[in-house]
Amino acid sequence: MTPLQPPPAAGSAANRAVRPRRRPGLTLPLPQRDPSLAVPLPLPPSSAPPTYPSSVAQLDYSELERVSRIGSGAGGTVYKVLHRPTGKIYALKVIYGNHEDAVRNQMRREIQILGDVDNPNVVRCHNLIDHNGEIQVLLEYMDKGSLEGTHIPHEPSLSDLARQILCGLYYLHKRKIVHRDIKPSNLLINSRGIVKIADFGVSRVLAQTMDPCNSSVGTIAYMSPERINTDLNHGRYDGYAGDIWSSGVSILEFYLGKFPFAVGKGDWASLMCAICMSQPPEAPPSSSREFRDFIACCLQRDPSKRWTASQLLKHPFITLHAPQARGSNQVHQSHQLLPPARPHFSSA
Structure with a gap:
């Protein structure tokens, strides 16, 4: 069905030039993940220090108690964890495998960006923990x-x-x-x-x-x-x-x-x-x-x-x-x- 006209906005489709007809060909590439699509936002300078919420910034791995396993896959496991000093519940992603320093630094930079995301309808990414060679990501728990x-x-x-x-x-x-x-x-x-x-x-x-x-x-x-x-x-x-x-x-x-x-x-x-x-x-x-x-x-x-x-x-x-x-x-x-x-x- 033809949708209603959207609210007026600068640069709307109505104000754009008519596009030429699409090319009829259809390419069907093999369904492989494009690594460039995994990081959908610009990254800050690598020298920028991570900024995490003060409530979890100094969190010690030893203070986390694994309550139950939420899910698992070939690359890792997600746990429901309890932060004993505060009694707060989090989700902890434990990622298996040996990762090069460049990958670890990339993760830290991305966590820094997602750590700044603060919206009621977006899951909060609290921290990244590098424990005994494992990459672990502390996330908001959705029960x-x-x-x-x-x-x-x-x-x-x-x-x-x-x-x-x-x-x-x-x-x-x-x-x-x-x-x-x-x-x-x-x-x-x-x-x-x-x-x-x-x-x-x-x-x-x-x-x-x-x-x-x-x-x-x-x-x-x-x-x-x-x-x-x-x-x-x-x-x-x-x-x-x-x-x-x-x-x-x-x-x-x-x-x-x-x-x-x-x-x-x-x-x-x-x-x-x-x-x-x-x-x-x-x-x-x-x-x-x-x-x-x-x-x-x-x-x-x-x-x-x-x-x-x-x-x-x-x-x-x-x-x-x-x-x-x-x-x-x-x-x-x-x-x-x-x-x-x-x-x-x-x-x-």
Whole structure:
């Protein structure tokens, strides 16, 4: 469906020159992770000292007590840990393998950047610990795990979830940070119903360690057409618009209770053809007009026509169900966002 016109903004698609027709060819590269995509933001000078929250900056590894294992993968394990002096709970990523000094320094610099991220809808990255040759990353703990496999047919609840994702993306994009791997397994929730974006990929090592669905095939499922097929959009990739596509696919998957493309995630060749050559998936006719239009605004094949996070936060699907729009006496059923009880492989 044709989406509503977005709120006026400088440099909007309406003011841009008409682009020439896309090249018809489709390239299908092997699904291998591009290391350049693992660090989606400029890095500070290597001489800059790390800055961590004062509450954990002086944290001693010996003060951490492993409570339970949250998840594991070929490259490492995530633990729920207790900081005994304060009684606070964290998630600790332990990354296996021997890493060169250059990789360790890169991780420290990236942790420094992510340590400065402070938003209610973004998982906090607190510290990096180099213990006995192991790289360990201390993260905010989300007690209800990821939203992977969650079915949310209730539109007000889905609107609240979408609003929280967009608030996190708006904050990141405003700070020139692109996530590049938005998908249900990277969206975490706690018992208060707060949804947070996780797993930026602290170095390509950290990005590939924990999540068994974080393989190149799993990631391709949520990639935008122009990222898979570099012939589209004249080889230019807008990471911000790519995050919006991935968010739209994820939100539609929550509503449907299944992946919105007709092909399975495991058939990567068919999946890439479906993403790049077929029409974008749409919300079903049984859903509200607002939701159908919201999804259409996210899943435009032309990245210049996708709404930004800022614009989507003003979309009727979001504003009609916002807490202030429902009235102060109406309590939102945040428990409807909680995923079913099951073991999870969340990173934080």
